[in-house]
Amino acid sequence: MKAVVYYDLEVDLAVYARLGVGELLLAPKILARFGNLTILQTKQIYAQCKLFNIRPVVVWDILMTQNQQELLLPEVRSLLEDISIVRLQDHGALYFVLNHFSKVKIQLILESGNHNYEAIYSWCNYVGPSLDRVILSPEIPKLSLQKYLSNMQKSFPEVSVEMQGIGRILLFYSPRNLLSPHLSNTVEGDEIYRALGTSEESPHKGFVVIENLHGTFMFNTLDFCLLEHISELQQMGLTHFRIDLDRIADLKLSLNYLGDLVHLLNAFDPKKAQVLKKQYPHKLIRGFYNVNKTDVIFPKLKNHRLQKRDETFLGEVCEVSRKKYIAIKLMGLEAVISAGANIELVTPDGKKMHKEVKILKNSSLTEVEQLGPGQIAFINHIRGVSVATMVYLSPEAAMPHEKRP
Amino acid sequence: MVKIPEILAPAGNLEKLKVAVLYGADAVYLGGMKFGLRSAADNFTNAEIEEAVAFAHKRGVLVYVVLNSFLHDKEIEELPPFVQFLHQVGIDAVIVSDLGVLQVVRQCSKLKIHLSTQGNCINAHSALFWKQMGVTRVILGREVSIQEAAKIKKISGLEVEIFIHGSMCIAYSGNCTISNYTKGRDSNRGGCAHSCRFEYTLDFQDRNVSPKSKTCFFMSSKDLNGIEYLTEATQAGIDSLKIEGRMKGHLYVGTLAKTYKEALLYIKQNQKVPSKLAASWNQELLKVTHRDYTSANLGAKASFDSIYSDREHEGSDFIVVGFVVEVVPEEFILVEVRNAFYKGDYLELLPFKGKAHSINADKITNVLGEEYTKTKPGTLVKLSSVEGAEVYNILRKREVT
Ligand code: SF4
Numbered sequence: 001m002k003a004v005v006y007y008d009l010e011v012d013l014a015v016y017a018r019l020g021v022g023e024l025l026l027a028p029k030i031l032a033r034f035g036n037l038t039i040l041q042t043k044q045i046y047a048q049c050k051l052f053n054i055r056p057v058v059v060w061d062i063l064m065t066q067n068q069q070e071l072l073l074p075e076v077r078s079l080l081e082d083i084s085i086v087r088l089q090d091h092g093a094l095y096f097v098l099n100h101f102s103k104v105k106i107q108l109i110l111e112s113g114n115h116n117y118e119a120i121y122s123w124c125n126y127v128g129p130s131l132d133r134v135i136l137s138p139e140i141p142k143l144s145l146q147k148y149l150s151n152m153q154k155s156f157p158e159v160s161v162e163m164q165g166i167g168r169i170l171l172f173y174s175p176r177n178l179l180s181p182h183l184s185n186t187v188e189g190d191e192i193y194r195a196l197g198t199s200e201e202s203p204h205k206g207f208v209v210i211e212n213l214h215g216t217f218m219f220n221t222l223d224f225c226l227l228e229h230i231s232e233l234q235q236m237g238l239t240h241f242r243i244d245l246d247r248i249a250d251l252k253l254s255l256n257y258l259g260d261l262v263h264l265l266n267a268f269d270p271k272k273a274q275v276l277k278k279q280y281p282h283k284l285i286r287g288f289y290n291v292n293k294t295d296v297i298f299p300k301l302k303n304h305r306l307q308k309r310d311e312t313f314l315g316e317v318c319e320v321s322r323k324k325y326i327a328i329k330l331m332g333l334e335a336v337i338s339a340g341a342n343i344e345l346v347t348p349d350g351k352k353m354h355k356e357v358k359i360l361k362n363s364s365l366t367e368v369e370q371l372g373p374g375q376i377a378f379i380n381h382i383r384g385v386s387v388a389t390m391v392y393l394s395p396e397a398a399m400p401h402e403k404r405p
Numbered sequence: 406m407v408k409i410p411e412i413l414a415p416a417g418n419l420e421k422l423k424v425a426v427l428y429g430a431d432a433v434y435l436g437g438m439k440f441g442l443r444s445a446a447d448n449f450t451n452a453e454i455e456e457a458v459a460f461a462h463k464r465g466v467l468v469y470v471v472l473n474s475f476l477h478d479k480e481i482e483e484l485p486p487f488v489q490f491l492h493q494v495g496i497d498a499v500i501v502s503d504l505g506v507l508q509v510v511r512q513c514s515k516l517k518i519h520l521s522t523q524g525n526c527i528n529a530h531s532a533l534f535w536k537q538m539g540v541t542r543v544i545l546g547r548e549v550s551i552q553e554a555a556k557i558k559k560i561s562g563l564e565v566e567i568f569i570h571g572s573m574c575i576a577y578s579g580n581c582t583i584s585n586y587t588k589g590r591d592s593n594r595g596g597c598a599h600s601c602r603f604e605y606t607l608d609f610q611d612r613n614v615s616p617k618s619k620t621c622f623f624m625s626s627k628d629l630n631g632i633e634y635l636t637e638a639t640q641a642g643i644d645s646l647k648i649e650g651r652m653k654g655h656l657y658v659g660t661l662a663k664t665y666k667e668a669l670l671y672i673k674q675n676q677k678v679p680s681k682l683a684a685s686w687n688q689e690l691l692k693v694t695h696r697d698y699t700s701a702n703l704g705a706k707a708s709f710d711s712i713y714s715d716r717e718h719e720g721s722d723f724i725v726v727g728f729v730v731e732v733v734p735e736e737f738i739l740v741e742v743r744n745a746f747y748k749g750d751y752l753e754l755l756p757f758k759g760k761a762h763s764i765n766a767d768k769i770t771n772v773l774g775e776e777y778t779k780t781k782p783g784t785l786v787k788l789s790s791v792e793g794a795e796v797y798n799i800l801r802k803r804e805v806t
Contacts, residue, residue, distance in 0.1 A: 063577050065546075065702075066528045066553040092530030095537075112579050113475035113523075113593055118505030126504075126538075139585065144478065171587075172601075173580040175548050178624050181709040183612055193612075197623070199603040204587050209607070216624070220586050287586070294591035295477075310452035318730070318741050319785040324773070327785055329730060329741070331419070333456045363731050363739050363772055363785075374796065376731055376739065376785065378772065387783040 001234045003262045004162055004242045007045065007056075009036060010251060017052040019255065020262040023240070024049060025059050025087065028079070030072060032059040033173070033214055034246075039075050043082050057085045057107060060093055062214050063173070069093075080104055085132055098130060105132035107162075115140060115292075117148050124156045133160040133240065138169070138224055141292040142232075149237035160239040166227060166261070166280070167244025168208070169220035169287065179211040223247060225284035227273040230265060241265055247282050309392065314343065317389040321381065325361070328377045328391050337377050338370045342394035345385055354394050355382050409669040410643045413469070413566065414662045415651040419453045421658050423460060427757050427797050428659040429666030432467035433457070434500060436651065437487060440480060441471040441595070455494050467497040472506050473521035475579070475593040481505055485513045492516050500544065502579065507538055517541045519566065523579045523593065527553075532561035542566055544647065547573055550702050551634055555641035564644040569631035570661055570690075571649025573701060575601050575624050601625055604716065627713040630698035632686050635668050636678060637704075656725035657693040659755060659799050664689040667758070692723040692801065722804060726752060729798040730785070737787040738794050739772070746802055748778045754791050755799040764791055 005016070007024040016024060026049075027035030028042045037045070042058060049056035058079065064072065069092060080086065080101045087107035088094055097104055106127055114120055114137060124131055136148065145163075152161055179193040193211040197218065208219040226233065230241065243261055248254035257279065264272055277284060288294065314335045319327040330337060337343070339360040345353050361378040362368050371377045414430035416422035425433050435457060436448045449457060454470070461468045470491055476484070484506065491499060492514035499516050501507045502523035510518055519542040520526055520535045527546040535543055542564035545554050551567065558565040574581060581592055583600040590596030602625045607614065631638070631646070638646060646669075648661045668686050672678065690698070699711040726746045731739035746752060748769055753761040769777040770787045780786050 063525060063546075063548075063580070064528055065549050066556050067550075069528045069530065090528070090531065091524075091526065091534045092528040092532075095530040095534040112525075113503055114505075116476055116478045116481045116503070116505040118478075118481050118508055119503050120505075122504045122508050139582070139591075147478075169582075169586060171581065171583045172576050172624075174576045174624065176575060176626075176707055176711070177709070178575070178712070179607070179609075181712075182607060182614055182621065182623065183609065184614065185612060194609070196608040196610075197605040198608070199600075199605045201603040202587055202600060206608075207605075218583070218624075222586075292591075294585050294589055294596060295594050310450045313452070319783065321771070321773075327772070332452070333459060363787075364733070365772060 001230065001238055001241050001265050003165075003258075003265055004057075004240045005258065006034075006059075006244060006246075007037075008251070009041070011255065013045070013048055013052045013054060015255060017054060019259040020266065021054065021258070023055040023057060025057050027059045029213070030075060031062060031079075033061055033217065034210075034212070035059065039079050042079060046083050055085070056083070057087050058083050060086055060088045060090075061109060063090050063175075064092065065175075069096075087133075087135070094127070098127065102130060104130070106130050107133040107135060109135045111135055111137045111164075113137065115144070117144075117151055120148055121151070121155065124152070124159055131156070131159050133162055135162045135242075138164045139288045139292055139294075141288050142229075142290060144292075145233075145238075146236045153237050161237070162240035162242055163226070163233070163238060164224055165230075165241035165243055166225045166284075167223060167242070168246060169222070169224045170217060171207070171220050172218040173215065174217075175215040177211055178216040179209060222283045222285045223280070224287050225277060225280065226286055226289060227261075227264065227277055228270060229286070229289065230273065231268040231270075234268070247280075312344075312393040314391045314393060315377075317345075317385055317387055317391065318376070320385060320387060323381050325378045325381055326385055328379065330371060330373055330375050330377055333373060336370060336372050337379075337393075339368075344392040344394045345382065346390045346392070347384065347386060348388045351384060353382070353384065407639055407673055408642070409639050409673045411467075411645040412662060412666045412669065413645050413647045414658055415571075415648055415653065416457065416658075417448075417651040417653065419449065419457060421655055422457050423797055424655045424659045424799070425662045426461050426464055426466045427795075428663040428755075429757065430466060430662040431666070432469060432497070432645065433461060434469040434471055434647075434651075436471045437491075440474055440476065440484065440487065440506075451490060454491070454496070458494050458496055462495070469498045469500055469519060470496050471500045471521070472510070473500050473502040473523050474595060475503055475523075475591070476506055481509060484509045488514050488516065498542070504538065507540070511539050519544055519564075521578075522546055522568070525577060525579055526557075527577075529557045529560035532557050532563050532565075536561055536563050542644065544568075544645075546578055547629065548577065548702055550704060550706075551637050551641050551643065554643055558642060558644070566645035566647055567638070567643055567703075568629055568649055569634070569638070569646035569665065569703075570629055571653075572696070573626040573629050573649075575626045602713075622714050622716070623712065625696075625713045625715075626701070626707075627699035627711055628696045629701050629703075630687075630690055630695075631700060631703050632665070632668060632690060633683065634700060634703045635665070636672050639669065639672055653694065654725060655728065656721075656723070656799055656801060660689060660693045663755070663757070692721055694721040723753070723801040724804050725799055726780075726802045727786075727800045729754070729794055729796055729800070732794050732796060733790070735790050737790055740786050740788055740800060742780045742782050742784050742786055744782055744802070746780050748776075750802060753801050754794055755801060756793055757795060757798070761801075762791055762793070764788070 029035040089109035197207040198205045315331040358380040411431040414425035416433040416435040502521035526543045544566040584592040584598040588598040727740040
């Protein structure tokens with residue numbers, strides 16, 4: 001498994017080469033979310049990388065509205081003429097590169113969603129021979145990842161697969177400027193604002209928030225780390241492990257750490273992985289790697305007892321007058337209630353009862369034989385029934401005569 | 406005569422769908438029991454979808470079904486029978502965001518596909534990509550202006566839909582996972598915990614911040630209100646204007662469908678909107694629950710005044726007090742009470758078309774004919790007959806603060 005690292009303008013390419021970094025991400029300021037290179041610098045460094053046997057990749061990962069894209073395209077064209085690999089997320093950027101720069105290889109960011117193989121397969125199929133790599137979501141759990149990587153090896157053996165290995169977790173990407181309006185001393189040319197956001201309404205304190213020319217970004221309080229799973233990931237077929245060491249402010253420390261990580265990737269040692277984890281300056285989590293349970297809550301958000309069954313549904317109780325009547329709003333398209341019918345009632349707390357419609361009246365309280373869709377049926381009072389009780393025709397009543405017990 | 410955009414209203418359940426249709430929506434969108442983003446909404450059983458289609462189609466209204474959650478493998482496997490069912494019952498389109506879901510829909514049906522705003526289409530090249538994937542309409546991200554939407558339509562040749570009203574994500578759609586990591590709920594599968602609405606203390610360390618800004622709602626968006634942009638949207642040839650809010654109530658759905666539709670019909674007939682009329686539409690929009698309003702990016706890039714700097718709450722000038730469930734002409738209207746009102750209260754009955762009727766609840770009885778001075782939610786009451794009243798009409802009352 002190879003390391004993928006963001007290029008830092010303050011570091012010599014020779015240093016990266018010495019540390020064994022095989023691939024560098026070059027982030028132009030106008031195209032990358034956290035870029036700081038000019039287009040000219042990007043081109044120059046791109047060319048120099050080859051001298052050091054480093055594979056350069058240009059990052060174009062911002063999302064762009066139509067007007068922004070129109071503004072950017074002249075610069076993008078000039079850049080794409082001089083490079084051969086670009087990393088992107090915006091589907092418009094993907095379409096543009098495929099159709100206008102068919103020789104440029106594409107690394108496609110699939111980190112937002114794409115939690116099923118059908119989607120991943122379709123993206124790979126669409127991009128075709130231009131696809132160099134896919135970057136999968138860090139939210140994909142191990143078991144799914146294993147399946148995807150195995151399928152990828154069979155269907156797209158020439159496409160490499162990358163995941164975030166260690167670094168900050170991006171929680172939020174907004175095009176709006178959310179920090180600068182709060183500052184009273186912004187100055188011309190001052191483009192990056194940082195703050196720590198803490199909410200009393202959340203147990204997590206100190207979210208890093210950054211505003212730059214592309215909008216506002218918020219990061220998790222805990223960083224992501226799969227160091228102890230390197231060997232397992234390698235066996236599954238992950239080819240690239242992205243390292244983001246922005247949290248380590250001291251450049252020397254960061255480079256030393258990077259060297260150790262590259263070494264760990266080349267020769268995995270679980271003890272060393274633990275040591276490196278301890279040295280990392282922030283708390284680490286492995287996210288959803290072991291299991292992704294972020295949807296188990298959903299069934300609980302609904303009151304199951306209130307979920308209707310389709311068959312034989314008549315309607316809902318809309319009024320209960322004690323000892324006098326209950327009123328049922330007949331809701332189904334074919335909801336017909338007759339005097340003498342057997343009905344099943346399911347109360348909001350799940351209690352079920354079967355009763356007979358002894359008296360059936362309309363809203364003028366005239367006795368009737370039958371009422372149909374859209375009407376309000378007034379029937380004899382039934383103890384224990386409350387508003388919002390669901391009313392069904394009793395299963396037996398709904399059965400054809402010959403099948404009834 | 407100019408072609409006006411379709412008004413696309415949310416349908417959180419079958420009753421709300423009927424309200425939306427009757428109050429003027431040209432199309433409605435709804436979710437089945439699975440595969441959509443609003444996991445806490447009532448959503449529709451299969452029988453209800455059939456009923457919804459029958460009800461809407463009878464009135465010339467289109468039905469779109471959302472399949473816009475970011476699905477996992479297991480759900481992808483479970484999807485084909487549901488898609489085939491949707492095809493059979495004759496819904497008019499599905500709304501998808503995930504390429505895997507899109508492929509399944511294409512493989513097992515001939516249904517029209519609309520790209521969900523979660524698919525993040527905000528430029529023409531992106532629309533061209535989705536066109537190649539078989540999409541017939543793109544629901545553009547809320548980041549684009551009407552003029553950008555027009556360009557996207559022109560270049561791509563696709564139908565375009567934009568949001569015209571409702572709550573807004575402050576992040577690019579599909580690019581917020583705050584809830585995933587802080588609450589263990591996947592926001593792209595319907596679990597958003599609205600963390601962007603929380604109050605935060607911002608520590609800028611070495612920078613000067615006004616004391617007011619230290620603790621603030623720095624990333625909560627105001628609600629979108631595009632009533633003033635309808636002429637522009639019409640002239641730009643926008644195909645569909647979407648109202649957000651499958652979780653919202655009947656008053657919201659009915660009032661918005663009616664107001665937007667009537668405004669568009671006026672624009673169809675008349676070039677200019679008199680300011681008095683525009684003001685009256687705006688007044689109507691204040692009668693539903695909302696945060697403060699913004700036009701967000703419809704005209705120009707959303708600025709700081711699009712941020713809602715208050716604790717999460719949604720106010721409105723009016724509350725719904727009930728629905729007409731039966732009309733016996735010249736005798737009474739039967740009302741299902743949702744919020745209490747009193748004898749002598751002035752209520753407004755919102756007809757499907759035209760101005761609200763002001764009525765005095767001077768006589769309230771139950772079905773037995775017993776008089777009430779105060780009504781209770783969850784009961785049925787009779788009020789004096791109101792000319793033109795119809796079943797599903799909304800009764801509302803001004804909130805006394
Ligand atoms: S937390 Fe806010 S920005 Fe994030 S998904 Fe929810 S509503 Fe959107």
